[in-house]
Amino acid sequence: MAQSGKGKLNYRCPSCFMRDLDIDMFYDKDKKEYYCLRCQYTGTEEDVLEKNEMIRFRYRKMMERITDFD
């Protein structure tokens, strides 16, 4: 089994991101999955992107243009 690399972009672990940790994941090309060195998350690129969408649940006003700041 060869060593892992960074993958095409520096995808961060979505599970760690949820607890305010920015951890770049590494890519296991044999298993075709990203994995986190710190926690137990593993996932395909598709799964990472899906979880990254889920992360945004807390930004309820993310897409709203706000004009009243009082």
Added chain:
Amino acid sequence: MENTFVVNVIHRPEMVPEYAEKVTGQGKAEDIGRKALLTESLDIFKFQQKTAHDNGLKCTIQMTYASLFNEEAVQLAKDDHEKYGDEIALTLLGLPCKEFREKYKTKDFCIWMFSMEDKKNIVDDVFGKFYECFGFYPESTGSYYMDAELTNYIKEKYPSIKCAVATCWEEGPKAYHTTNNSWYTLFDGGPWNPWIPSKQNTHAPAANEAEDSGIVAIPHLSRDLLACYDGNGSNFGTHPQNVLRGMIYDTKTWEYPYLYNLIDQYRHLAKYNNGYSYNMMFVGPGWLNKMGRWEQPYELLKKSYEDGMRYYGELKKEGKLIDLTMAEFADFYRANKTYTEPECALWKDILYGSNKQLFWYVDPFMRACVNMDQGGAIVDLRPYVAKLKWEVGIGTPHVQDASYPFLIQEKYRAGYFTHYAGEGTVRSAKICCGAEEVDLCLCRTHATFSQEGKNRVLTLDPVDIEFAEVSVKLQTKVIFPEGESRIQISREILEVSDPAAEISINEYMVACYGTTEYPEDMTSIKLSVGDGADAKKIEYAYKCREAAVEGAKVAEAIIPPVQTKVTLTTDADDATSYVKEGYAFSPMFTLGMTKKIRKGEVINTWLNLEKAN
């Protein structure tokens, strides 16, 4: 003044961007002299300059040490100064390069972490090299943090310096945590907007000319005063790639209205600061990496920078923004601000939809945060009045920790809520009726701001406290008298459903001291209540003792490690003041006072801060 929104756009040709070598160099042995890295870095700088200029914005070019060895970078700065009026300044960021490493034999790169001797040598080296390239000394400098000793040295040796990037707001233990404890920028507790640092401590603004360090400090980025207080600072600032790092954008449309909301909320702060508001954007080239960052391709990184500049440019065209260089801004600031004029920010949640509201206040004597979602409780308090001498860097007691200590910090030392036992730091009040007790921390409300003479006044919407048999309507005002180093809290009892009911108020402050999440040694703290012969004293020994004096108007704590005396005082004749020592599982102290209340009454208390040597 008329509403004036001032913006500083700053770029630095960082030949070896902080992130680039680690992120894009993965799988390669370290080589900070790689030609590809140097070329890319300069390309990014050129892109940033062009984008700002295309939008009609003037920049401050902060030359790095590494860039002073690059003829092209030096020439670019000269050309843009000539053509666009950009200021050529000098940053103490971007030290790493082959020349620096060979000379100083270290991989350290944060100027505040070096020994004082090295700081002086590096400053002289960098300023000397700058002079060699340009024939003059710069007017502006900066780093992520500039300790007072460093600033004092620079100002003495290079008096042309009038402006510096001097801290990054709430970049401390939270940033450290976010980076899996690998990014040692520990400097919480400073101002979020420009200030004149004191000679004694960078975070603490000067109270007068004698304390004036001689520079105007600006923050590194304009940060979200609610999101950064709670979460990772590097996700929520006027730094487009920070917003991408926080995943605060639509992945399909590549839109990020939050960035514009953040800029606009900063513009809105003019309302609380006599018409003045401020913003800065300072994106290091590592954030515009051609290989992409934070899950996103270069195209989105680039677009976000272009959009940020475009928005500033549009505001300028509409006459709503003034772009100044750092040196110009320093002149503007000194012409329009006094030493004791506070910086105020009534800040609304613009991201999470919580409707929460915080009020931030900073002056030469304190920084305080009032949380309207907790009934106007004070949830963060830094006693600047002590002007704590806090040297940092190798050879000092604080090699990395440059934070200004807190007395209250609800995130690091709990606030109202604790797990099963003990208390957390907060300044609040409890309303009591028989065996029932309600803390105002549980009364969510909002506030309006007003300036009444020298007082900045937060008037909170009234709240209802409902006991089993009786209800109370109460209104809180939090008043910051300019230049007095104290906070007045005024509670008016608007209604009591049963005038015969015995109701009392317990005004209290639970505090400790520190700069991180972890407890400090409390044994030097001295507590006392009352005056003269009736006074009672407790020397802190974790013994859970309490002392109270009827009719006393003052409860006091002296905290030697932060050279601060804090008192809670009242003008009421019928109050009982008290102090409480903590215990090992609750390493806090409490100052408080209780008194009976009735309809129509106004209860005034003051939290006073003094320097205690």
